[in-house]
Amino acid sequence: MTQTTNQSLVLRRTLNAPIRMVFNAWTDREALAQWWGPQGSTVTVKEFNLTPGGLFHYHLNSQHGEMWGLFKFSEINEPDKLVFVSSFSDEDGNLTRGPFFPNWPLEVLNVLTLEESEGKTLLTLTAAPINATDDETKVFTDLHQSMQQGYAGTFVQLENYLSKQ
Template identity: 30%
Template structure:
């Protein structure tokens, strides 16, 4: 089995086309004041604790759960190509740890084609996360991102 097909078996991919220019979509991902407006499933408020947007920089967000507890997500930026790609390690404690997230941006006129990959360390872990509803969770997040972009 090739490395690419093996990686595909460990990856969950979501695709969207946002009705916003790539510059705006990029800013939504790279400015902490914007991230706080859309990161997390519907109904959750997000507080940006740390956001050092550079390769090697750390990010850490806290999402307020309906029961009052905080859900922490954090990671380290691994690769940044302006208007093209943001790759990061990521932990979403306590549900998901040790994954890589890849946000890929492609200009499509005045819209933006967006691909989001969550790369898991093993195929089994990827399958477990899929069964837990990873697609629904991230789908809700990107619904919020789409709404945020429409308001801008």
């Protein structure tokens, strides 16, 4: 059974791009490799299967080191909703602990919704630990501000990617 907490991180960003372009940036293998992750990082995609139960398994190389990450898609409603569980992983796709925080939750449920208005898209990303211990939930909640800053840089990369399309 999957249990979420009430400790959700909610991020919103208005993007100067139509909804289909933003959705494609989140759901295309080559697009994700160009903008996903911290600023200055490089992403190599090992596996990408955009189906419920499918994976985005990637290697990330950044100034903070190398790591593997994983999205497991559970819901795909083009062009306005994407639901996935994100995790750190090893090269083989096995879940691992986050490299920086030993009590980071193994799984984080992400719900991405997109709303278009006058050619722009409001992106809302809601993230919450699932099947987490109290300690894991506390670490996630305590790091909301840090995650907001990290995602701000990632969203700048998304904006740059969209402006070139």
